[in-house]
Amino acid sequence: MEQLTIYNENMEKIGVMEREQVHKEGWWHETFHCWFVKIVAGELYLYVQKRQAGKDTFPEKFDITAAGHLRAHESPEDGQREVAEELGIEVDFAQFVPLGIFADEGAFQELIDREFCHVYAYRSEHALSDFHLQLEEVSGMYLIKLQDMIDLFAGKIENLQANGFEATATERTDLTVTLTVTDFVPHQTHYYQGVFGKIIEVFA
Numbered sequence: 001m002e003q004l005t006i007y008n009e010n011m012e013k014i015g016v017m018e019r020e021q022v023h024k025e026g027w028w029h030e031t032f033h034c035w036f037v038k039i040v041a042g043e044l045y046l047y048v049q050k051r052q053a054g055k056d057t058f059p060e061k062f063d064i065t066a067a068g069h070l071r072a073h074e075s076p077e078d079g080q081r082e083v084a085e086e087l088g089i090e091v092d093f094a095q096f097v098p099l100g101i102f103a104d105e106g107a108f109q110e111l112i113d114r115e116f117c118h119v120y121a122y123r124s125e126h127a128l129s130d131f132h133l134q135l136e137e138v139s140g141m142y143l144i145k146l147q148d149m150i151d152l153f154a155g156k157i158e159n160l161q162a163n164g165f166e167a168t169a170t171e172r173t174d175l176t177v178t179l180t181v182t183d184f185v186p187h188q189t190h191y192y193q194g195v196f197g198k199i200i201e202v203f204a
Contacts (some may be wrong), residue, residue, distance in 0.1 A: 003072040004029045008140060011101075011116055014191050016072045026104075030070040032079025033117050034096060037125040037203055043145060044203055047124060049086070049133075050140035050166065051185070057111060062142065062162075063185040065122075076118040083122075087141075096120035099174030099198040101110065104191045111164030117191070128174075133167055140166035144178070152181060153192045 036047035142164030
């Protein structure tokens with residue numbers, strides 16, 4: 001079973017526990033988040049993944065470009081494996097821009113998720129065709145204008161347009177979809193606002 005380091009709300013280490021128990025009891029733990037940022041004609045865009053239908057949490061929801069749990073005794077640098085595994089893209093950790101550690105929590109059915117998220121951004125020059133998805137985890141990749149994401153989570157617009165593709169073991173289909181807030185993984189609003197603000201500071 002996957003082992004995670006657990007913390008109190010002040011990010012003080014308590015010990016190590018199996019991942020399933022961590023989520024059952026609601027202990028704080030660490031995750032790695034990486035947002036791919038692309039600049040197109042002076043506008044900031046984000047690459048957003050669509051989670052696989054078979055995921056045990058938030059199936060078919062839209063989420064961070066690449067993310068995952070940090071196992072016990074791992075550092076944020078070890079989290080870069082998620083980029084290679086989920087997206088099929090190799091990136092040197094030195095190219096990631098640290099945006100900070102964000103506390104994010106929520107309760108979903110029997111899952112109590114309390115995360116200290118080590119968040120990074122990466123300026124990507126990749127095209128959609130460069131992504132080779134880990135289909136057990138990710139079913140699609142989409143490009144969305146950052147300002148549309150900001151306006152959506154601020155309640156200024158009801159939906160946005162996303163261009164991308166979805167893939168199976170045998171085919172890859174280009175799609176344009178209309179998304180609302182409920183189509184995204186329900187990270188806390190302050191997480192989205194904080195991360196988007198930091199991305200603008202770095203890349204605008």
